[in-house]
Amino acid sequence: MAVLHPLESRMHQTKARAKRILCVVWIIPCCVASPFLYPAEAFSNTLQSSYGMITRLTCFISLPEKVRKGYYTFLFVFIYILPLTFIAGTCLQVARCLLKDIPVHRQGSIRRQETNRRK
Numbered sequence: 001m002a003v004l005h006p007l008e009s010r011m012h013q014t015k016a017r018a019k020r021i022l023c024v025v026w027i028i029p030c031c032v033a034s035p036f037l038y039p040a041e042a043f044s045n046t047l048q049s050s051y052g053m054i055t056r057l058t059c060f061i062s063l064p065e066k067v068r069k070g071y072y073t074f075l076f077v078f079i080y081i082l083p084l085t086f087i088a089g090t091c092l093q094v095a096r097c098l099l100k101d102i103p104v105h106r107q108g109s110i111r112r113q114e115t116n117r118r119k
Contacts, residue, residue, distance in 0.1 A: 032079070035071055038063055 041062040047054045061068065 032075070035063060035067075036061060 039062060040059045043058050043060060045056045045058055047056070063071065
C-alpha cells in the first residue's frame with residue numbers, strides 16, 4: 001500500500017493500530033509455540049567409536065504421533081506457504097502497477113522541444 005500510494009498510507013498509521021499489531025505479533029508466536037509447553041521426554045544416545053564413547057541426552061516433544069503430524073503440517077502451511085504466497089502476490093501486484101503502460105503525449109513534448117530549440 002505504501003509503495004503504490006505513499007500519501008494515503010499516512011492516514012492508516014495510528015497509535016491504536018500499532019498497539020493492535022504489536023499484540024498480534026506477540027500473541028501468534030506464543031500460540032504457535034504452545035505445544036512445546038507440553039512435557040517432553042529425554043532420550044539418552046550413546047555413540048561409540050575407536051576414540052571412545054560419548055553419551056548425549058536429547059529432548060523430544062512427547063506429543064502423540066497424530067497430533068505432532070498435524071502440528072508440523074499447520075506450521076508448514078501457516079508459517080511458510082501462506083506468507084510466501086502473500087509476499088509473492090504483493091510483489092507481483094506492485095510490479096504490475098509499476099510496469100503498466102503510462103500514456104505519453106508525444107505531440108506536446110515534441111512541441112515543447114521545438115519551441116525550446118527556437119529560443
